[in-house]
Amino acid sequence: MNKAAWIDFCTGLGPTFADTPFAKMEKGLPTVVVRHLKNKKGFAYLSEREGNLIIAVKQNPLEIEELREAFHDITPAWHMNKTHWNDIRVGGDVSDDTVKSMISTSYELVKPKR
Numbered sequence: 001m002n003k004a005a006w007i008d009f010c011t012g013l014g015p016t017f018a019d020t021p022f023a024k025m026e027k028g029l030p031t032v033v034v035r036h037l038k039n040k041k042g043f044a045y046l047s048e049r050e051g052n053l054i055i056a057v058k059q060n061p062l063e064i065e066e067l068r069e070a071f072h073d074i075t076p077a078w079h080m081n082k083t084h085w086n087d088i089r090v091g092g093d094v095s096d097d098t099v100k101s102m103i104s105t106s107y108e109l110v111k112p113k114r
Contacts, residue, residue, distance in 0.1 A: 001096060003032070003046055003053055009100060010034035010044045013107045041110040044103050045080075053090040055099065056080055057106035067102075 001009070007018055015037035020030040031047040045056035056077040059067065061084055067074050073092030077085035088094055088102060 001090070003029075003048070006044075006046055006053070006055060006090070006099075006103075007032055007034065010046075010103055010107075013104060014111065016043075016107075036107070036111050039110070039112045043106040043110040045077075049078075054078075055088045055090060055103065056085055057088065057102050058084050058109045059086050059102065059105060060109070071098075 010016060011018060011034060016034055017037055019033045019035055019042075021033060022031050029048050031045055033042040034044040034046070035042045043058060047054050047056075064083070064086060067086060068076070071088075071092075071094050073089035073094050075087050075089075076082040077087045086102070088099055090099060
């Protein structure tokens, strides 16, 4: 899947919107932040670094280290809280289904509680 397809997947999870808050500061293609519509919290940060598509997602702190140990292409998220956020290099050793599951988890973690 390409960046646009991943953005479509993210925005299809519920009431969300795609934002580019860093566009003026970045060179090249801007980072796209997909946010929950009600509380504006981001749950997926899609950026391109060194020719790779990277998706930063929030994860359960109890599982975050396990994911990093299980997959070479899951690392602590750049410019994010390393206790709660992971970067996923798309197209590496993490299957699309696992990436989708991680994005869905991130969405659930940031959506407003009733």
